[in-house]
Amino acid sequence: MYIAAEQSQKDIHNAERLEIMLFFSYFKDLVGKEVTVELKNDLAIRGTLHSVDQYLNIKLENTRVVDQDKYPHMLSVRNCFIRGSVVRYVQLPPEGVDVDLLHDATRREARGG
Amino acid sequence: MAPGLRQFTERTGDGAGEPLLDIENGEDLMYVQPGVSIVIGNRSPESEGTVYISTKKVVWLSDVDRTKGYSVDFLSLSLHAVSRDPEAYSSPCIYTQIETGEDGDESEDSDSECNHALDLLKVTEMRLVPSDPGQLDTLFQILCECAELNPEPIKVLAIILHYIDTDSYVFDNVYSDNEEHNWIFSADQLVDETAEGEDSEWNFSQNPSSSIGHSNGDHDLARTVLEVGW
Numbered sequence: 001m002y003i004a005a006e007q008s009q010k011d012i013h014n015a016e017r018l019e020i021m022l023f024f025s026y027f028k029d030l031v032g033k034e035v036t037v038e039l040k041n042d043l044a045i046r047g048t049l050h051s052v053d054q055y056l057n058i059k060l061e062n063t064r065v066v067d068q069d070k071y072p073h074m075l076s077v078r079n080c081f082i083r084g085s086v087v088r089y090v091q092l093p094p095e096g097v098d099v100d101l102l103h104d105a106t107r108r109e110a111r112g113g
Numbered sequence: 114m115a116p117g118l119r120q121f122t123e124r125t126g127d128g129a130g131e132p133l134l135d136i137e138n139g140e141d142l143m144y145v146q147p148g149v150s151i152v153i154g155n156r157s158p159e160s161e162g163t164v165y166i167s168t169k170k171v172v173w174l175s176d177v178d179r180t181k182g183y184s185v186d187f188l189s190l191s192l193h194a195v196s197r198d199p200e201a202y203s204s205p206c207i208y209t210q211i212e213t214g215e216d217g218d219e220s221e222d223s224d225s226e227c228n229h230a231l232d233l234l235k236v237t238e239m240r241l242v243p244s245d246p247g248q249l250d251t252l253f254q255i256l257c258e259c260a261e262l263n264p265e266p267i268k269v270l271a272i273i274l275h276y277i278d279t280d281s282y283v284f285d286n287v288y289s290d291n292e293e294h295n296w297i298f299s300a301d302q303l304v305d306e307t308a309e310g311e312d313s314e315w316n317f318s319q320n321p322s323s324s325i326g327h328s329n330g331d332h333d334l335a336r337t338v339l340e341v342g343w
Binding site: 059 | 187190191192193194195196201208210212237257260261264265
């Protein structure tokens, strides 16, 4: 019983790792492209994707705040590090999205690899 | 839940001393930067102190008052950046946003200067102002490196691909720190992008206690998500 529970935890963990790695490698291909990162506190920052790590932490360059009236103090920021867990959305340029590849990958994920 | 900004008074050594770190649990001091004042929310800067960056947290200790110090875990640091525009702040600084774990618009609350009791739990912004602005890039880099040492301790992460009208894609990144919210949306739901909104299979009612709108804690965005035409 105990072992089974532990194993299922492990499976969940592995599935997550897979999921994260899928999106991580996906985001890596977007480096250098313009994205908009929306935080869970509603702040939306547009900038050039400088790097992303395996936790989906995001570094942006040449940033600008989308809603400048609401966040005037962020105007001065030109590069920033955003913690992956506070990201709500990342909007991607349409030309940076390979729909077929993503669909294929997500279907495979859904079937459990 | 992220504890946000906290008082920090545990020091070792004589004089101003050093912060007492949790060495037994693997915490390690990575960087020390003297000559830094701290600005909490929209308050005036505190007298000068020293910043200690460890593998777990950022600590600022006053040079003159041993009882005065603050710390914030990397787990609570949502964002950090170098700020150099004098219109945003009079001195070049490291600008940070802090996740408080409270709902609502804390940034407005922290504006209220009339609140003399420093309600650290509500503080959502902190600036570190080094007397030597030449240190900013180094500080930024160290903060990046140490932040990456602190991945989320939580287990459940659902990443959902949305397709909003035709001009952009959106990744939705949902962390949950509650095991019961271990919901996974079938990726097959992502497939039929030609379906027109109303009859969408995208049905959140399977688990009403953790609909995506609630997990975001933001109803405007919940609306945006639900408007997505699958």
